Amino acid sequence: MEDPPKEVTSLENCCRAREIFQVSGQRGLGSAVFAVGHAPLSVWPGVLMSECQATVIDVAVRELARTPLYDMHRALGARMTGFAGYAMPVQYPSGIVSEHLHTRALTGLFDVSHMGQAIFAGSHAARRLETLVPGDIAALPLGRMRYTQLLDAQGHILDDLMVTRLDDEAGRERLFLVVNAATKRADFTHLAAELPDCALTVLEDRALLALQGPKAAEVLRRHVSSAAAKSVSAMPFMSAKSYARDDVFFIISRSGYTGEDGFEISIPATATPGFAQELLAEADVRPIGLGARDSLRLEAGLCLYGHDINRTTGPVEAGLLWSISQRRREEGGFFGYEQVKRAIDHGPARLRAGFLLEGKAPAREGSEIVTLEGQTIGRVTSGSFAPSLGRPVAMGYVGAAHAAPGTQVCLIVRGKPLAAKIVSLPFVPHHYFGGD
Amino acid sequence: MTTRYTKSHEYVRVEGGTGVVGITDYAQSQLGDVVFVELPPMGQTLSKGAEAATVESVKAAAEVNAPVSGEVVEVNSALADSPSLVNEDPSGKGWFLKIKLSDAAELDSLMDEDAYREFLKAVS
Structure with a gap:
């Protein structure tokens, strides 16, 4: 299992990155906040970008590579972020x-x-x-x-x-x-x-x-x-x-x-x-x-x-x-x-599973997955609010014995257990085109 | 009525001895669509700068800190069903909680509206 992402407990990392990015993980509104599928941004050594998510400020945007549509995105009023450089x-x-x-x-x-x-x-x-x-x-x-x-x-x-x-x-x-x-x-x-x-x-x-x-x-x-x-x-x-x-x-x-x-x-x-x-x-x-x-x-x-x-x-x-x-x-x-x-x-010893949360609070990457008895069985690898379902969902790995759809588990968010159920993926049915 | 602001983009609007706490329009625009707000229990005593609430947008979670010390005397229960009020009306219907101020002098360390506006120019 991958080491869980750590919370950004000190603002120091954020401050070090501040000339380039406004950074945050789970902490700190002031340092604003985007967890967009955050691939490690290795361009800034010393700043653990896989643990912090970044919102690029204008100065920094000039130091990143641009796609041919950069000007169009700006003209459309997009908020830009640094992603994979x-x-x-x-x-x-x-x-x-x-x-x-x-x-x-x-x-x-x-x-x-x-x-x-x-x-x-x-x-x-x-x-x-x-x-x-x-x-x-x-x-x-x-x-x-x-x-x-x-x-x-x-x-x-x-x-x-x-x-x-x-x-x-x-x-x-x-x-x-x-x-x-x-x-x-x-x-x-x-x-x-x-x-x-x-x-x-x-x-x-x-x-x-x-x-x-x-x-x-x-x-x-x-x-x-x-x-x-x-x-x-x-x-x-x-x-x-x-x-x-x-x-x-x-x-x-x-x-x-x-x-x-x-x-x-x-x-x-x-x-x-x-x-x-x-x-x-x-x-x-x-x-x-x-x-x-x-x-x-x-x-x-x-x-x-x-x-x-x-x-x-x-x-x-x-x-x-x-x-x-x-x-x-x-x-x-x-x-x-x-x-x-x-x-x-x-x-396999463990399996990727989907989780449908019962409440409204989302569980994010790194959240612990525990059984109703409190045994840790894995961690969340992706989690967010699902707009089409109007509720939060997550994916993560659990021990194979716990991976059956219908299994009730808890996802630990800020120290509190959130009730969730393992469901088959996808959460929203695919609509692929089979051909005429 | 006085409104003061923190560098982490919370506001406190003082009405009598009570402060209405929320996040600024800039903060909600940075967060994007708010989908969940976790509020503290009534009666909890918060010290200035301590975590008071958590706001979750589609993409991320952010901690909202108490701009002033005091006891939580009311929370905005409308946010449970309509967290998007934080985006639609952050300084009005999208407020988070009310604090009974324990030390009104703490307000002096916060920014007034003009100072916050200048601060935003520097950070954005």
């Missing part, structure tokens, strides 16, 4: 709850350009990538994508990622990878070091937008070429296509991180502001910040790297066995196979 919008003036509900009801546009994009190519790129991930990449047909994890030799998760098979080019297989922002440099270094026979091309000059919600397909088809419009609507979940519109080359996948139907759109950086403005001109589309992105993915039961999964967790206990095909379970051939196989055969 980027200045990102945490929310727009309407606020997280309103953005969250809008995405579920209509459609939201998210800037996720901080994430890493790369093309991994080689004569046997799929088989080679399979040595680092447990997902079935070799069997991935053209235009299909998989969710998988980069594992270390102990079977722990270095990152989670999306892998899409593109057309072969000059006899080389090509895979399009999308990885997390906070881990992208380490991921790409790892890939290049382990698989030097393949070519890794990091796409530094492309942005990534997510268009998510029940109206996403209807909206997007109006903004691709007329030839592509029909196929965009017909694409099933976890498929991808490349399109050119004028001279702009798009990679559009039907995927996302909200539990809703939707798309992720890779687009050249220079074309991004214009394309985003086009989408935002649609009546059903509103810009959505990282705050609602986090509450949406939590309701959808999806893991946030650095919180629900990290270098101390494996895919089986994280409930990600569905992402490992039968062939890979039997054949292995990836880092950490022995540990993964053992967890499959004998069952």
Whole structure:
């Protein structure tokens, strides 16, 4: 189990960071307050950013990397936050709850350009990538994508990622990878070091937008070429296509991180502001910040790297066995196979579970999970108010014997036990599109 | 009627010997959507700067400290069902608690409205 995040008991850390950030964890209104899926911000050594959450003040924003939509976010009145070294919008003036509900009801546009994009190519790129991930990449047909994890030799998760098979080019297989922002440099270094026979091309000059919600397909088809419009609507979940519109080359996948139907759109950086403005001109589309992105993915039961999964967790206990095909379970051939196989055969010692709280007070990351008898069985890894349910929810790991849905537990918040019940994930049903 | 402010963005509005305590408009805007407020029990004695309440927004929890010392004589029970009052009307219906001041001289160490406005310019 990961060490629990400590409360910020002294303001000293906050003060040290104050020139750059206004920081807080669970303490101190004066030092204001945002716990947005806080990936460690390693850029400021000495300040334990994984324990403090940060709100960037204007001065600091200038020292962070910017996405191509930075000016647009500012013009829209976004509150910016430092996330994985980027200045990102945490929310727009309407606020997280309103953005969250809008995405579920209509459609939201998210800037996720901080994430890493790369093309991994080689004569046997799929088989080679399979040595680092447990997902079935070799069997991935053209235009299909998989969710998988980069594992270390102990079977722990270095990152989670999306892998899409593109057309072969000059006899080389090509895979399009999308990885997390906070881990992208380490991921790409790892890939290049382990698989030097393949070519890794990091796409530094492309942005990534997510268009998510029940109206996403209807909206997007109006903004691709007329030839592509029909196929965009017909694409099933976890498929991808490349399109050119004028001279702009798009990679559009039907995927996302909200539990809703939707798309992720890779687009050249220079074309991004214009394309985003086009989408935002649609009546059903509103810009959505990282705050609602986090509450949406939590309701959808999806893991946030650095919180629900990290270098101390494996895919089986994280409930990600569905992402490992039968062939890979039997054949292995990836880092950490022995540990993964053992967890499959004998069952993991602990499991990621979902918690529905009975009261209104949320339990946050780090809260202890105890049985009704007072025995500690785990800790919360993500927790927040769930806007679509109007009540707080959480995820965390508990001993496997305690993980059955319906089990009553308590989550300890500020020393008080809050009643909660283990429920199956997701908290809010997914609405993925299966195809026409 | 006098209103005083702390550097941690609480206000106390003094009416007679009682102070109405809440968080400022700046504080609620920084917090975002408030979803839960934990208030102290009636009769509790708080000293200046001690934790008086906890306010939870969608994303985070923050401690609200007592701007002055004294006994809690009333809490805003409307916040239990409508925590969003803190966002909608922080200085009015979104108040947190009332304290019977034990030392009115403590108010002198707090900022008046003009000083708080200047303070905000410096921090924001």
